[in-house]
Amino acid sequence: MTVRIDPPSATAEGCASCSMANLATLRKLGITMDDWDYVAALAGNPNVGKSTVFNALTGLRQHTGNWPGKTVARAEGGFQYAGSRYKIVDLPGTYSLLSTSLDEEIARNFILFGRPDVTVVVVDATRLERNLNLVLQVLEITDRAVVCLNLMDEARRLKLTIDERRLARDLGVPVVPTAARQGEGLPLLLQMIDEVATGKTICRPRRIQSEPPALKAAVAHLTEQITHAFPGLPNARWIALRLLDGDERMAEALRTGELAELGQVSAGDGRGDGAESASSDADSGEPKRPAERPARSQGRSLQVESLR
Amino acid sequence: MSATTTFTPEQILKTAEALRWQVGGAFHESLMEALYTDAAQIADRAVARPDKPPRFDLDRTLDRLVTSRTWGFPLMLLLLAVVFWITITGANVPSGLLAQLLIDTILPFLKAGAAAIGLPWWLSGFLLDGVYLATAWVVSVMLPPMAIFFPLFTLLEDFGYLPRVAFNLDNLFRRAGAHGKQALTMSMGFGCNAAGVVATRIIDSPRERLIAIITNNFSLCNGRWPTQILIASIFLGALAPAYLAGLISALGVLIIALLGVFLAFAVSWGLSHTVLRGEVSTFHLELPPYRPPRIWQTIYTSVIDRTLIVLWRAVVFAAPAGAIIWLSANLTIAGASIAEHLINFLNPFGLLIGLNGVILVAYIVAIPANEIVIPTVLMLTVLATGMTGVGAGAGVMFELDSAGDVLAVLRGGGWTLLTAVNLMLFSLIHNPCSTTIYTIYRETGSKRWTAVAALLPLAMGFIVTFFVAQFWRLIASL
Numbered sequence: 001m002t003v004r005i006d007p008p009s010a011t012a013e014g015c016a017s018c019s020m021a022n023l024a025t026l027r028k029l030g031i032t033m034d035d036w037d038y039v040a041a042l043a044g045n046p047n048v049g050k051s052t053v054f055n056a057l058t059g060l061r062q063h064t065g066n067w068p069g070k071t072v073a074r075a076e077g078g079f080q081y082a083g084s085r086y087k088i089v090d091l092p093g094t095y096s097l098l099s100t101s102l103d104e105e106i107a108r109n110f111i112l113f114g115r116p117d118v119t120v121v122v123v124d125a126t127r128l129e130r131n132l133n134l135v136l137q138v139l140e141i142t143d144r145a146v147v148c149l150n151l152m153d154e155a156r157r158l159k160l161t162i163d164e165r166r167l168a169r170d171l172g173v174p175v176v177p178t179a180a181r182q183g184e185g186l187p188l189l190l191q192m193i194d195e196v197a198t199g200k201t202i203c204r205p206r207r208i209q210s211e212p213p214a215l216k217a218a219v220a221h222l223t224e225q226i227t228h229a230f231p232g233l234p235n236a237r238w239i240a241l242r243l244l245d246g247d248e249r250m251a252e253a254l255r256t257g258e259l260a261e262l263g264q265v266s267a268g269d270g271r272g273d274g275a276e277s278a279s280s281d282a283d284s285g286e287p288k289r290p291a292e293r294p295a296r297s298q299g300r301s302l303q304v305e306s307l308r
Numbered sequence: 309m310s311a312t313t314t315f316t317p318e319q320i321l322k323t324a325e326a327l328r329w330q331v332g333g334a335f336h337e338s339l340m341e342a343l344y345t346d347a348a349q350i351a352d353r354a355v356a357r358p359d360k361p362p363r364f365d366l367d368r369t370l371d372r373l374v375t376s377r378t379w380g381f382p383l384m385l386l387l388l389a390v391v392f393w394i395t396i397t398g399a400n401v402p403s404g405l406l407a408q409l410l411i412d413t414i415l416p417f418l419k420a421g422a423a424a425i426g427l428p429w430w431l432s433g434f435l436l437d438g439v440y441l442a443t444a445w446v447v448s449v450m451l452p453p454m455a456i457f458f459p460l461f462t463l464l465e466d467f468g469y470l471p472r473v474a475f476n477l478d479n480l481f482r483r484a485g486a487h488g489k490q491a492l493t494m495s496m497g498f499g500c501n502a503a504g505v506v507a508t509r510i511i512d513s514p515r516e517r518l519i520a521i522i523t524n525n526f527s528l529c530n531g532r533w534p535t536q537i538l539i540a541s542i543f544l545g546a547l548a549p550a551y552l553a554g555l556i557s558a559l560g561v562l563i564i565a566l567l568g569v570f571l572a573f574a575v576s577w578g579l580s581h582t583v584l585r586g587e588v589s590t591f592h593l594e595l596p597p598y599r600p601p602r603i604w605q606t607i608y609t610s611v612i613d614r615t616l617i618v619l620w621r622a623v624v625f626a627a628p629a630g631a632i633i634w635l636s637a638n639l640t641i642a643g644a645s646i647a648e649h650l651i652n653f654l655n656p657f658g659l660l661i662g663l664n665g666v667i668l669v670a671y672i673v674a675i676p677a678n679e680i681v682i683p684t685v686l687m688l689t690v691l692a693t694g695m696t697g698v699g700a701g702a703g704v705m706f707e708l709d710s711a712g713d714v715l716a717v718l719r720g721g722g723w724t725l726l727t728a729v730n731l732m733l734f735s736l737i738h739n740p741c742s743t744t745i746y747t748i749y750r751e752t753g754s755k756r757w758t759a760v761a762a763l764l765p766l767a768m769g770f771i772v773t774f775f776v777a778q779f780w781r782l783i784a785s786l
Contacts, residue, residue, distance in 0.1 A: 047596045098336070103509060126597065128355055132347035154597060159358040167354040181602065210345040215338050218327040225323055229315040243324040244335055251324075254317045 027080040036078060036087035038197040041114065043107055043138055044122035045131050046093030049150045051075075052180040053122055054090040057190070082194050089116065095130075097137045098245070109249065111141050112235070113258065117197040120189075122148045125155040125162055125177070135171065139205035140238040145173045146192045153179040172204040207237065218244060230260050367598050371472070375595075380476045387469075388565065391460045393558035396541055399452035406448035415440065434634055442630025443623050445683040453537050454530070454615045461498070462610040466601035470495050475595060484573045485580025487516035490523070494572060497527030498565075501740050502747040509751075515586045519576050521748055522761045525740045526572040528565050531678030535735045536561045538682055542715045543728035560732070568736050575764070625677035632673070633687050647688060661770055662730035662777030666721065671734070676742050681735065689721035726780045730773045737769035 044050045058077030075090040091110055092103035111119055121138050123131035128149075138145055149164055168175040174192040178185030195201035211219070222240035226233065233239065239259065242250040253259045315323075328335065374383055418440065422432040464470070474491035481488050489511050497504030504524040511517040528536060540560040545553035580586070636647040644652075647669070655665030670684040718727075739762045740748070749758040 098339070099512075129347050129351035132351055133343050136343055136346055154599075161356040163354050163356070167350065170350045170353060181599075206346075206350075208339075208342050208346055210342040210349075212338050212342070215331055215335065215342070218331050222320070222324055222327055225315045225320050229317070229320060240324075241339065243321065244328055244331065245339075246328065251321055254320060257317075 035085065037084040038086050038117040039114070040086050040088045040193055040197065041111055041116035041119045042088060042090045042122060043111065043119055043134070044093055044148075044150075045095055045124060045127075045134055048093065048122050048124040048131065049180050050090055050093060050122045053120070053148060053150065053178070053189075054088060056180050056183060056186055057088055081190050084194065084198065086193070086197070089114070094134065096134060097141070105249070108141075111138060112238070113253070113262070115262070116142070117144060118193050119145045120148050120193060121145055122150050125149045125151050126158055126160060128162065128167075136206065136208055139171065139173065140207060140241065141235050143173075143203050143205045143234060144196050145203060145205060146189070146196055147171060147173055147175045148180075148185075148189055149175055149177040150180055152177045152184065153182060170206060172206045174201060174203070230262075233259070233262060370598060371595060374469070374472045375475050380472075384473060384476060385562070385566075387464070389558055389562050391457065391464075392537070392561045393554055394460065395453050395457040396537055396545075396557050396561070397554040398456045399537070400541075402452040402455075403448055406451065407444075410444035410448055411441070415444070430638075433638070434631060438630040438634030439627045440630075442626045442633070442680070442683055442687070445686070446623055446626040446680060447619065451615070451619055453534055454619065455611060457533060458499075458530075458610040458615050459607045462606050463601045463603065465495075466599065466606050468596050468598045471595050480573055481576070484577040485586075486519045486523075486573075486576040487511045487513065490516070490520040490572075490576070493520050493524060494527050494569070497524040497529060499530060501525055501527065501529045501744040505744060505747045505751055513586075515580075515584050518752065518757060519579050519584055521752060522579065522757070522764065523572040523575045525744065525761065525765050526568040526575070526736070528568055528736060529678065529741075531741060532735050533561075534679065535682050536564055536732055539728050539732055539735075540564075542718075543723075543725055546715065547725075564732050564736050567733075571737065571768075575768075625674075626680045626683060629673050629680050629684060630687070633684060637687075651688065660777070661734075661773040662726050662780065663734060663773060664722065664727065667727075667731055667734070671738065674741075675739070678735070678741050686717060689717055726777060729780075730776055733776060734769050734773050737765050737772055739763065739766040 042050045042054055054075065054077065057079050059079070076087060077090075078085065078087050080086070089110065091107040094104045094107050097104055097108040097111075110116070119138055119142050121135050123135060135145075135147055147167070149162065149167070152162075155162060162177070164175045164177050174196065176185055176189045176192050178189055180186065192201070196203060219237060219240050222243060223237045226236040226239055230236070239250060239254075243254070250259075331338075373379055415436065418436055419432065422436060427435075470492065473495060474488065477491040477494075478488035481490050490508075492510065493504050493507040495504075496507040501524050504527060505521050508517050508520040508524070511520055537557070540557040541553070544560040545557040548556040633647065636650070637645050639646055641649065650669050651665035653665070654668040658664040658666075658668045666685055666688040669688055670681050673684050674681045739745070745758060745762050748761045749755070752758060752761075
C-alpha cells in the first residue's frame with residue numbers, strides 16, 4: 001500500500017469544497033481588522049462558552065471563566081475563512097432579549113441595528129430547553145442564524161442524546177454540535193457560518209407560535225402596518241412585539257427613520273448573489289459593504305459601551 | 309383599516325398604544341409563556357434522556373457540600389488559606405534566586421560596563437541605581453508569588469467555584485441591602501479593581517450598582533497581594549517557629565482579605581441605609597456545571613494575561629518612580645534632600661496612625677500603581693535612616709538576598725510589629741489606584757460618586773489605623 005501526498009497545487013477539485021480543506025485556510029486575524037466582508041455576531045446564554053468559541057475562531061485570548069456574566073462589553077475580533085474576511089462580535093451573555101438591563105440591550109440592539117450577516121447562537125446542549133428561549137427570540141429578529149450546540153462533551157457525559165437534525169428542522173436554521181473547548185465541530189461551524197453569511201444556505205426560521213389568540217391578532221395587525229410603511233423589513237413582527245412591549249429605543253428608531261433605513265438595506269441586499277463575488281475578489285481586500293455599516297460597528301477590539 | 313394607505317411612524321405608534329390597552333397588562337407574561345411553550349416542545353422532540361438518572365451525581369454531591377449551610381463557609385476559608393499558603397511557601401526560593409541574578413550578578417556587571425564607557429556618575433546613578441534597581445526589585449519580589457497565585461485562582465475560577473461563592477454570600481449581601489451579584493464583581497476585584505468595577509454592569513439597578521462600584525476597592529487586588537504576602541511573611545512569620553511561619557503568614561493574609569470582605573458588607577450596609585436607600589432586587593444565579601479545568605491552558609493564560617500584564621504595569625510605573633526617588637534623594641534644598649523634607653513633613657502624622665512618613669510618601673508615589681509601594685518604602689527607608697553599608701549611597705537600593713535582610717532594613721527604619729500590621733491594614737483600606745478611579749468615573753459618569761469612591765476608603769484607612777495604633781500603644785504600655 002502506498003501513500004502519496006499530493007503537493008497543495010495538485011489538490012483535487014473535490015477538496016476545495018470540503019470543510020476540512022477550508023479549515024486549513026482558516027486565518028485567525030486577532031484584532032487586526034481593517035476591513036471585512038461579513039459581520040458575525042455571537043449570542044447566547046451566559047456561561048455556554050461564547051468566549052471560548054470566539055477565541056477558537058479569532059485566535060485571541062479573551063479571558064474565559066466558568067461563571068455567568070464574564071463578558072459584559074462587546075469584544076470584537078476577526079478571522080478569514082474560505083476567502084472571506086469576517087469580523088466577529090462577542091455579545092454579552094443573556095437569558096433573553098426582552099428586558100431592560102444594559103447587557104440585554106447591547107445584545108438586542110446589535111443584532112437588530114448592527115445588522116450582522118450571520119448571528120451564531122451558542123447554546124448549552126445540556127440545558128437545551130432554557131437556551132432555546134433565547135434562540136427563538138433571536139430568530140424573531142434575524143433569519144440569518146446558525147445554532148452552535150456547544151458543550152456536547154458534557155451532554156455525552158450526562159448521557160443525553162440530541163437529535164440535531166430534528167432540531168435544525170424544527171428551528172429552520174443550521175444546527176452544529178460542537179465542543180469548543182476541545183475544538184470539536186469547529187470546521188462544520190465555520191462552514192455553516194460562511195454558507196449563511198454568503199447566502200448559500202437560506203434559513204426559514206421558526207417564529208413563536210404559541211401566543212394566545214388576542215396577542216396573535218394584535219401582533220398581526222401591527223405587523224401589517226409596519227410592513228406597509230417599511231416594505232423591506234425582514235423582522236417587522238419583532239418590531240411589532242417590541243412596540244407593543246413599549247420599547248422606547250424602538251419607538252425612537254421608528255420616529256427618526258432608523259428603521260426605514262434598515263428596511264432599505266435589507267430590500268437591496270440580495271441574499272443569493274453575494275456568494276460568488278465573496279470568494280472571487282476577497283483577496284483584493286476591498287471591503288464589500290462598508291458604506292452600509294452603521295458607524296458604531298466600525299470600532300475595533302474590546303469596544304466598550306459605557307452607561308449613559 | 310384599509311390596506312392601501314401607508315402609515316406614518318406616529319400612526320404606527322398610536323396603533324401600538326391602542327393595541328397595548330386591548331391586550332392588557334399581561335402582554336409580557338403571555339409572550340414569555342408562548343416562548344417557553346415553544347422551547348419546551350422543540351427541546352422535548354430533540355433530546356433523549358437516559359432512562360434512569362445516574363445513581364451518583366458528582367456535580368450535585370459537590371454542590372451540596374460547597375453550598376451547604378454548615379460546610380460552605382469553612383470550605384471556602386480553607387480553600388483560600390491553602391491557596392495563600394502555597395503561594396507564600398512556594399515563592400520564597402525563586403524570589404531569592406531572581407534577586408541574586410538581577411541584583412548580585414547583573415548589576416555589578418552593568419556598573420562595570422558604565423564605568424568602562426565613562427558614563428558620568430549622575431547618569432549611571434540615575435539609570436542603574438534608580439531605574440534598573442527599582443525594576444529589578446519589582447520583578448524579583450512580585451513575579452514568583454504572582455506566578456503561583458494567579459494560576460491557582462484561575463483554576464478555581466475555571467472549575468466553576470466562583471458562582472458557588474456568590475451563592476454562599478448572597479444572603480449576607482441581601483442583608484447588607486446590596487445585590488447578590490456583587491459577590492461576583494467582588495471576586496473580579498480580587499484580580500483587579502478596575503475590572504471589578506466594569507463587571508458591575510451585570511447589576512441592573514443603578515443603586516445597587518453604585519454600591520458595588522464603591523465597595524469594590526475592599527477586594528485586595530493584584531497590586532496589593534504582594535505587599536500583604538511580603539509583609540506577612542517577614543513580620544508575622546517571624547513571630548512563629550520556622551515550621552509554622554508559612555502557616556501563620558498565610559493566616560495573616562487571609563484575615564486581611566476577610567476583613568476586606570467584611571468592610572465591603574459594612575460599607576454596603578451603611579450606604580444602603582443612608583444615601584443609597586432602596587429595595588433589594590431579586591435575581592437568579594445559575595450554578596454552572598463543574599468543568600475539569602484545562603490545567604496547562606489555564607497556567608499559560610494566567611501567566612500571560614495576568615502575571616505578565618501586572619508585572620509589566622509594575623515595571624512601567626516602577627522605572628520612573630525609581631528615577632524620581634533617586635532624583636528626590638540626590639537633589640538637595642537647604643541642606644536636606646527633597647525626599648527628606650517630605651518624609652519629615654509627613655512623619656508626625658504617619659506616627660500618629662502607627663505608620664511613618666516613609667510609608668505615606670510611598671503611597672503618594674504609588675497612586676498610579678499599588679505594585680510599587682514596597683520597593684519605594686525600602687528605598688526611602690534606606691535614604692531616611694542614612695543607612696550605610698547597603699548599596700552605594702543615598703536613594704540607592706541595596707542587595708537584599710532574603711526576607712531577613714528586608715526585616716533588618718525595616719527594623720533599622722524604626723519599624724515595629726504595629727507598623728507592619730498597620731501597613732497591611734492601610735494597604736487594604738486606602739484610595740483605589742488611578743486606573744480604577746478613572747474607570748469609576750467612566751462607569752458612573754459622576755464626579756461626585758467618583759470622589760466618594762476615592763476618598764471614603766482613604767478616610768476609613770486613616771481612622772482604622774489611628775484606632776489600632778492607639779489601642780496597641782495603650783495595651784503595650786500596661
